[in-house]
Amino acid sequence: MSDPELHAIKSNVHVDDLNVKSILSNRGITINVDHEIDSDEAMILALGYKQEFKREFNLWTVFAVSFSVLGLLPSIAACLDYQQLVIGASPVPWILAIIFITSVALSMAEVASAFPTSSGTPYAVSQLAPPSIAPIMTWLTCWSNWLCQITGSPSVNYSGASLMFALGTYNNPSFQPTVGQSYALTLGIQIVCSILTSLPTKWISRINSVGTICNIAFLAIVFILILACNKRQEIFAGDSDFGSIPKFNSNGEAWGLYNQTEWPTGIAMLMSFLGVIWAMSGYDSPFHLSEECSNASSAVPKAIVMTAVGGGVIGFMFMLAMSYTIVSLDLITEDPQNLGQPFVSYLAQILEKPIVNTATAMTVIASFFMGESCMVSASRVTYAYSRDGLFPFFSGIGAKVNTITKTPVNAVWINFVIGQLLLLLMLANDTAVGAIFSVGGIAGFVSFITPIIFKITYSYHTFKRGPFHLGKFSRPLGFLSVSFVVVMIPILCFPYVRGGDLTLDAMNWTAVVYFGPMLMALVYFLVDAHKWYKGPKSNLDEGTITYAVDGIPEEYEKESKEKQDSSD
Template sequence: MSDTISPIITYSKGDLEVGPITSKVHVDNLRVTSILSNRDIVINVDHEVDDDEAMILAMGYKQEFKREFSLWSVFAVSFSVLGLLPSIAACFDYQQLVIGMSPIPWLLAVLFVTSVAYSLAEIASAFPVSTGTPYAVSQLAPPRYKAYLTWFTCWANWLCQITGAPSVNYSTACMMLALKSFCQPGYSATNGQIYGLTTGIQITHGLISSLPTLWLARFNSMGTVANILFLFIVFIMILAANDRVEMYDGTIPKFNTNAIAWSLENQTEWPQGIAMLMSFLGVIWAMSGYDSPFHLSEECSNAAVAAPKAIVLTSTVGGVIGFLFMLAIAYTLVDIDLIAEDPQGLGQPFVSYLAQILKKDLVIAATAFTIISSYFMGCSCMLAASRVTFAYSRDGLFPGSRWWKIVSPLTKTPIYAVWINLFLGQLLLLLMFAGDGTAIGAIFSVGGIAGFVSFTMPTLLKITYARNTFKPGPWNLGRYSTPIGFVSCAFVLVMIPILCFPDVRGADLNASQMNWTAVVFFGPLLLSTIWFVVDAHKWYIGPKSNLDEADISYEDSPYQDSPLDEVLEGKEQDESLEISEEKK
């Protein structure tokens, strides 16, 4: 490195009185908004730092992870979490069995989901820390409400993360047992068997997610290659190897007509417009992995550019490929009502669909490819969730945060965060023992709602309160930032109540048919709000710096002799005072 990076980073030979200072990071000279900015803070470091480390230091955190994820590696994790093939298979219940085989719901929903993703990418570029959207909220919200909005966003995003791996692994277990039912007619899996198999999958993912970062990067790259390859193979199988003509004695053609393929078939008791919106859950859940690069920012090189690019790539490529796959299903599916009835007792609509159009050996192969892809997807979900739990524990959000924020000196990964998530996921999976299978669907809906709430909170603040103070990062939407932000927020506002609707209504609605999303999502958020009002408001102020006090200095600043905690508290008070003055 050379001195040309000055005045952002400067270098000195050290001072014997204060220790060997090699680099100085001048926070206010970086074009960022952070918990340390606007206080003339200089961070003294005992080694040379690059731009990535300078950025994370300016955000208020030590560089604790190795930056061994490239743009491709981060995209690999994100695309694996997206897991289009297993996601589409898992969401048959929430899309095709709601509004029919038509690809129209995917086409419409993915446009709005992509707008949410693009807005999130802009936020990720401005605040490239693993804390993700809550950190952005803490810097964009009005001072009076900053602590609560950050708290709320943390809990919403965390609910999204911890439901990811259990829902994916539950779907994986169901497909594995559905394949057994297909090969062994008369076999029907019990909830206990599904729970046991899901638990086994969860444990293997916990072990993998505890490995060193470099190994995780390689494993997820392998998973992405497998996901893309198997998606392509199954896509070709559906189009080229479908055997509808022979299987149905020539009574139907190889492909459906346009009129049939694009037709809507309302499977609910709601009006067709409401059913269409309800079917968006399949798209929302299938496309919900694009936020993962945000949470891997501290393990990624050139994070302010690579993380948002990975988000954009994931949402755009995923949306297009997903739509093509939905077209293939629409033009080959034979009887949606028969899939809903499940006369073979497979318990997995996607396998029932494959059985309508493929010979037995090909059904087994396509399902096996889907299962392998789903396994990689679940592992990526657990990896991303562990980084979120680590980041929030670093800010003291959870009971026991002092344990969950520990980074293993051996693997340089937050092992305890991995395993507490796994334990909580096991508790969520107990929903499969409630009712006739409807309750477990809540973890799919919760993932969609919780993700949307946390993803769009900073976007809402960016286009309203902080519209004149937001400092975009190197990747941004430019003049399209505000209109795309408004579209994102409006879509989320419409979808939150829709995703809580049950499939039936009136006299047909009972406890077993109820959509338990409102309880599983809003219940914990209500409890967290009560906790904040009663106690947490006394000590929770949002993201907290974990830099050592001895490494902080102030140049030409009135805070020269003040401890860092007092300086940050003073910043809070000054911001509140500024608001009061503006009101006057």
């Protein structure tokens, strides 16, 4: 262990001596292991879990996964529909949204430092919520976070396939992809991502480091191309609809709002936050890699903050370049070339054909790495929740770690199958499959703020902070985060039209795609799951646990005796 903050400790872990509140706390428990362990393994044992993964991630590599999941270039390309084509190209909505998103990220980083486990926010909820409602709140947080995770890779890879087809149509206008072709290409990308995600942690770490370098480099290159190779004057020369246009938009045009919805401008701006929320939705990934990260209680929250702050600043710079170069949002909406991808339409307005091909190809490559990173994060979540017995049909399969790769291969392919089923929504229409984007935003936000709610209320005076904490700003930032999410949840369900223009095709199906499964999860808990689901459960061998003779609560002494009798 080269990390100076890690140190070897005795083989016996006295849970109550560690600064952690866990499913084993306050029970006088000592965990006996047959080898020397470091502080990382001591922490995960105290949280109630075996150390089953190799800790081959560090601050940089876990940030690499997180920034790759963020995938700013492909995310901005995928979300043009949900931001620029709602309120205009102004960077103002990005600035406002990033302020609140960073607040959420900081609050979640503080939680991650205290509970560095792959289970993520649900584990924190189980320890921070009042005992009477902890099981149901943990259950709902699990399902919400899982919905966020399993929709991530399919939506990213669907977007990547759309970029590839748009490039094909751009170079050959007679080519128009069918729904079947779109599904098949997305399927192929999903298969490759799943294979890569099934590799050992060391290889995944290297792949994601390459992916992060590509994401950063390609973002910088496309940013430079947009500004340095801007040929919009030449491209629109002689066009009677535009006349003579300057090389860059004026400050008023670049920063002005252009409401393209039937809602008031303030509501439209809030609706445009979906683009920012989705583009910035990867900052929670380090939380789910905690059990594979060295010095997790410090490195993981730092990676979360680095991703949110770095992504916000870099994204703003890119949005600024777009706002000063975009020619016509109306023309992008009309899509006269039938490209089906607004970002490629935007590039075609300002760049010559070879540069459009180069910039789009880079975006496709970045999108692939983003999809693979999303798959990595999602597989760890499925594994962790299977370990806790969340899923009625495949928990036993999903909780197994492959003996060769030491990674949750079963969870990877479970997610693959579910992702392909979700992508069948594209057979309905673009609005239906677009709901996957909105679902990822709402589902993630709900799971992010649930532990924050209890941290700043019920557990405010008992919360045991980790090495990373917000000090006196913890509660104010917590309330700011919760307030933002409470406002945004209904906003993200708004359709872009209303009144007589609201048809089934124009409807926002997010409420159905998200709240439908969540309602079923709630009903299932009330009818059956409440009988057996009590929250996260330890997978430690009972033989490694001993209880203190003095001071142990009677119910835990009885529970220990019953377990021992059953094993005998």
